Amino acid sequence: MHRTVVWYAGLVCAAAGLTGPVATAAYTSFTAYMAGHLLLGMLAPLLLVLGAPVTLALRAVPVAHARSLTHLLRTPVVRAITYPAVAGVLNAGGGA
Incomplete structure (x- = not known):
């Protein structure tokens, strides 16, 4: 909640x-x-x-959609973008 x-x-x-x-x-x-x-x-x-x-x-979401979303979130591209160090660099670079 x-x-x-x-x-x-x-x-x-x-x-x-x-x-x-x-x-x-x-x-x-x-x-x-x-x-x-x-x-x-x-x-x-x-x-x-x-x-x-x-x-x-x-x-x-329903279980089938949740599994699809989980599969998407485990792809190498998404994992690389959401890695804390990469996300921090992207965030700092966006403000420049």
Whole structure:
């Protein structure tokens, strides 16, 4: 249950950073711009990861689909991209 709440909180943070008063005020206020930046770039991804979306997906789909998803997640390409050191380099490189 708490993972679902954290996942939705991440979606709300991402939406708040892209729309609403924070996004519209970002054109006139540097503080609002930075608030949107922090919501979208730092808080939302953290909450989405803490929500464990793969675990939620595996629990929500039928067994046959869960097996297909597990097979996909065990492919060499996905394993290489999700390796912590590679993911950290990709994350750091994306901000440059």
